[in-house]
Amino acid sequence: MWNETKATMTPFNDDPYRPRYHFTPRQGWMNDPKPFFWNGEYHVFFQHNPNGAFWGTMHWGHARSRDLVHWEELPIALAPTPGGPDGDGCFTGCVVRGDDKRFHILYTGIPRLHPLTQVQCHAVSDDLITWEKTPEPVIDAPPPGFGECFRDPQAWKEDDGNWYQVIGSEQIERKGGVALLYRSDGDDLRRWEYLHPLFGGNSSETGHDFECPDFFPLGDNRQVLLSSRNKTWWHAGTYDSELHRFTRDAWGACDNGSFYAAKTLLDGHGQRLLFGWIQETRPSEAQIAAGWSGALSLPRVVTLGGDGLPRFTPAPELAALRGTHHAFENLSLTRDTMTLGTFPDMLEIEARLEQATGNAGLLLDFGEQRERLDLAQPPTSQEELTLRVFVDRSVVEVFVNERICHTHRIY
Numbered sequence: 001m002w003n004e005t006k007a008t009m010t011p012f013n014d015d016p017y018r019p020r021y022h023f024t025p026r027q028g029w030m031n032d033p034k035p036f037f038w039n040g041e042y043h044v045f046f047q048h049n050p051n052g053a054f055w056g057t058m059h060w061g062h063a064r065s066r067d068l069v070h071w072e073e074l075p076i077a078l079a080p081t082p083g084g085p086d087g088d089g090c091f092t093g094c095v096v097r098g099d100d101k102r103f104h105i106l107y108t109g110i111p112r113l114h115p116l117t118q119v120q121c122h123a124v125s126d127d128l129i130t131w132e133k134t135p136e137p138v139i140d141a142p143p144p145g146f147g148e149c150f151r152d153p154q155a156w157k158e159d160d161g162n163w164y165q166v167i168g169s170e171q172i173e174r175k176g177g178v179a180l181l182y183r184s185d186g187d188d189l190r191r192w193e194y195l196h197p198l199f200g201g202n203s204s205e206t207g208h209d210f211e212c213p214d215f216f217p218l219g220d221n222r223q224v225l226l227s228s229r230n231k232t233w234w235h236a237g238t239y240d241s242e243l244h245r246f247t248r249d250a251w252g253a254c255d256n257g258s259f260y261a262a263k264t265l266l267d268g269h270g271q272r273l274l275f276g277w278i279q280e281t282r283p284s285e286a287q288i289a290a291g292w293s294g295a296l297s298l299p300r301v302v303t304l305g306g307d308g309l310p311r312f313t314p315a316p317e318l319a320a321l322r323g324t325h326h327a328f329e330n331l332s333l334t335r336d337t338m339t340l341g342t343f344p345d346m347l348e349i350e351a352r353l354e355q356a357t358g359n360a361g362l363l364l365d366f367g368e369q370r371e372r373l374d375l376a377q378p379p380t381s382q383e384e385l386t387l388r389v390f391v392d393r394s395v396v397e398v399f400v401n402e403r404i405c406h407t408h409r410i411y
Contacts, residue, residue, distance in 0.1 A: 015290060017394040017411055020346060021321060022278065023063050023071040023296040029053050029287075030061060030294035032152075032212060033275045035265040036095040036128075038103075041066055042267065043128060044275060044296060045077055045105075047092060053293040054284060058089035060107070062129075068273075068299050068317040077131055078105065078123060085121055085137045088113040092152040092212055092261070093121075094165075095128075099187035103128050106165060106189065108151035109137060118142075118150045120167065122190050138190045139167075143180065147172055149209035150180075154263070155189070156215065158241060163189060166198055168227065170209035176201040177210030177227050181244055199225055199235065199246040206233040206251065212261045215246075216272065219304035231255065232262040232276060234310055250309055257407035259297060273315060274300040278395055281409040297407065298390060298397055311402040314388055322348065339365075349389035362389065362398065364410065371410045375400055 018024055029049040036043045041064055048061030060078035065071045078090040086109030093107030102124050109121035119137035142150040147170035155165035163184035171178055181198040185191035201210065207229025214226040223239040225246060226232060232255060237248040254262055255276065262276035278295040280287050287293040299315040328340055333353065345366075362373045375387070375398060388399040398406040 015292075016345075017282075017290065018292065019295050019392040019395045021069070021392050022298065022395050023065075023073075024292050024294065025050075025061055026073055027053070027291050028293075029055055030296075031055070031277045031279075032092045032261040033263060033277055033296055034060075034092060034094055035263060035273065035275045037265045037267040038097065038128065040268060042068055042265070042273075042299075043095070044071075045095060046277070046296070048076065050076065053287045053291055058091055058110075060090050060105070063296070067320065068315050069320050071296075074129060077129075078107065078133075080110075081133065084133075084135070085109040085111050085119050086133075087111055090121075091118070094154045094263075096155050096157075096163075096189070098124075098189055102126055104189045105131060106138070106153040106155055108153065116148065120153055120192075134190055139182070139192055142167075142169065143194045145172065146170060146178065146180070147174060147209065149177075149211065152212045153182075154212075154214050160241070161187075163187065164244070165192065166213045166215050166225075168210040168213045171200060174203055174208035176203045176205075177207055177229060179210050179213045179215070179225060179227065179246075183244075195244060198244070199248060201227065201233075201235070206235075212263060214263045216264055216266070218272065218302065218310060219308075222304055222308060224302075224310060226254070226262060226264070228261050232260055236309060252309070253404075254312065255405040255407050257405075258409050259405070259407040262297070264302060271315070272302045274302050274312065276407075278407055278409070282411050286411075295395060300399075300405070305402075309403070312399060312405050313402050314390065314397075314399060318348075318390075345391065345393050347389075347391040349387065349391070351387040351389075353385040353387075362387070364391070364396070366410070369410075371408075373398065373406065373408055375404070375406055 032047040034045040046061045048059045049056035062074040062077045089110035091108035105123040111117045120139035122134040122138045123131040125131045149170040152168045153165045166179040169178045178200040179198040181195045182192040210227035212228045225235040231253045235248045236250045258279045259276045276297040300312045303311045305311045364371045390397045396408040
């Protein structure tokens, strides 16, 4: 069980649905995390409407942690500038440290929400707290030949000394998502030239567009592209750094539940950490009445398996929340319900099952309400079934054999 004495309590303990160990904003709406690591601290910027628990004019909220367990909410990083290129919203993007030793935000500005107009904007900071915007867009229009989506830049620097970024887009007639590749003019993160599509998907597989793309190496010779539409998808393959082309040979979902718009950071320990937006599933009226909406997922370490596919495990830092330990061994599980005990609404479960066949099911009994979670298994029959389950009030995150994840909301 998670030890309350080891965690900083939020001031919202009277709300039975607000998770205690997943970051949520003090008030208002959150979505789309944008993680960044610097100088021993984990920063997560996020889409934020501070004016209410509903999707509205988007700001950039900001939270910080030193241990991935305790989070501090910081002042809003970006707010729309009336009449400016982001006058109707500061949409998703990324944070990088430039060659000038300053911090840079690349983000999508919305000059007009109706009809939707998207440009790419820039801001700079010396301390990650106070940001100065570049007055004009750094990319003022998408290249021809693509659909409506043109947003959510993600940048990185390559060995050739140039900065690159991908911007999420879509093929014409909504045939599939596409990641558009740009290159900077030297080390100037305000000047970009369009190269070509890095990769294009199929609408029947991963949706009609690519929101919130992320592109990063995994292992010695593998590259992963993340895209979001309905779910956050991973695309694994190889990258030709001379031609700047990505070839995909496998794909799948990062999570099969209420989890979206995930992006990663690389921390000082060499961990590639994935953060996602945990969506609400209760009615919007209930969210507005509660005054908050959305939560940050627990950090997930992304590694490469021997089969060249990604693995997802809870960050080891979460062990700091463990308290009383209950162990059960040599149980014979059948379709009948087996009660192992009564526990609080904050709990970590680790289970290993031998000779598991078919899909697994997890039954959570809250007294007046029971919730059954059906958990798809990886397509293997030679290994035991392992489950890691984190229950934090209304949030349940499940890891199955490090390959399949499920995020649920239970009220």
